Amino acid sequence: AQKVTQAQTEISVVEKEDVTLDCVYETRDTTYYLFWYKQPPSGELVFLIRRNSFDEQNEISGRYSWNFQKSTSSFNFTITASQVVDSAVYFCALVTIRGFQKLVFGTGTRLLVSP
């Protein structure tokens, strides 16, 4: 069975602080994809990144970076110099080769960035 764990329910930071959102996944499949989605207060889901299980290179996109480590089954997300607009719920998700495109989501981490 596939499972995604986001142990941090809520994180509060002050603007310009760096923050890391943790994601740990479980799957027996060797081929899979990992995702991060952002859900701002308006409620829609915004796709942030998709990584496959064969590519462990870290990725950076502006203030966002992702650290994928198969050895620890983790796919952590770091926001550098956080801003108030980063306040949202962030979901980590997994889909496997046998999953028929089903995204298995974590329970989400609510990030509150205060001025």
Add this chain to the structure above:
Amino acid sequence: EAQVTQNPRYLITVTGKKLTVTCSQNMNHEYMSWYRQDPGLGLRQIYYSMNVEVTDKGDVPEGYKVSRKEKRNFPLILESPSPNQTSLYFCASSLSSEVFSGTDTQYFGPGTRLTVL
């Protein structure tokens, strides 16, 4: 503009009154699915469809029905809604039913907030 649309966006109803939440995509996608989002549980898949006339249960199908008569539409039907179906619902679609086709990404609709009294 490529998009997934859902209607209605907000709905308050009463127990037992049948309702349908529509989902439509304009990208000629094969795969469509429904998720519900509940506090502390994240999103869970209700039903999915690999193509026209091909549907199957997800993780939480009880109390829901779906149909896929046309490629673009995938309505979610609640025959007899109950308060435990109060939730935020998302429809999603992707180009192919094969997860490893190209750079396929699932596109999500804006969500439908349903309250069953």
